[in-house]
Amino acid sequence: MNKAELVDIVAKNASTTKKDAETIINSMMETIIKSVASGEKVTLVGFGTFEARQRKARQGRNPKTNEVLHIPAKRVPGFRVGKEFSEAVNKKK
Amino acid sequence: MNKAELVDIVAKNASTTKKDAETIINSMMETIIKSVASGEKVTLVGFGTFEARQRKARQGRNPKTNEVLHIPAKRVPGFRVGKEFSEAVNKKK
DNA sequence: TGTCGACTAATTCTGCTTTGTTCAAGGTGA
DNA sequence: TCACCTTGAACAAAGCAGAATTAGTCGACA
Structure with a gap:
């Protein structure tokens, strides 16, 4: 959709x-x-919560070239699923 | 909020x-x-994509009692962050 | 038409899992 | 629109599964 x-x-x-x-x-x-x-963070009851998560710097890897690369610490948006949302997905189909 | x-x-x-x-x-x-x-799945360009993800059954653990528990395979809602959303979070503040 | 998302590789790290309590948020009635 | 009451969210701990990382192409979306 x-x-x-x-x-x-x-x-x-x-x-x-x-x-x-x-x-x-x-x-x-x-x-x-x-x-x-x-x-x-933005909380929508029954749906979920949008929040910024702090991601630590870590050693990543380029799957294409198998080359190690350094990933700096940064913030990424995260979404936590709410109760109603989770239940709806598990129940249906 | x-x-x-x-x-x-x-x-x-x-x-x-x-x-x-x-x-x-x-x-x-x-x-x-x-x-x-x-x-x-629901794709909202610039924002993100909502989709159902199939999660395999696995051995979980109750951190409170340190007791191993069996988690059945089930579907959980997932959210993939779009480009604009990710950039906005990294740029600001 | 131009831009953004999907797809995929291998490996590491992050988050999810449970349960109860506490607190804040949502809903309803006036 | 406000206050009260019910209900949902946050938090913590330990370990594993899954998500995320890059980059190019294809196809879909604005």
């Missing part, structure tokens, strides 16, 4: 226009990105 | 009401959950 399909379904469920749905979804993603980038 | 703050910011940025923003966000989360639960 791509963003267009998501917007379509959301617009139908929320009884609004695709334009409004897309605008809000884009704004939501932007807001989450900014919040996580600023170090603040 | 909790959902109420997110809705507030999104409503302001999208020039809509909190009610509409919350409705759409809830519908969006529900749609994503259902899609991932049905095995279909």
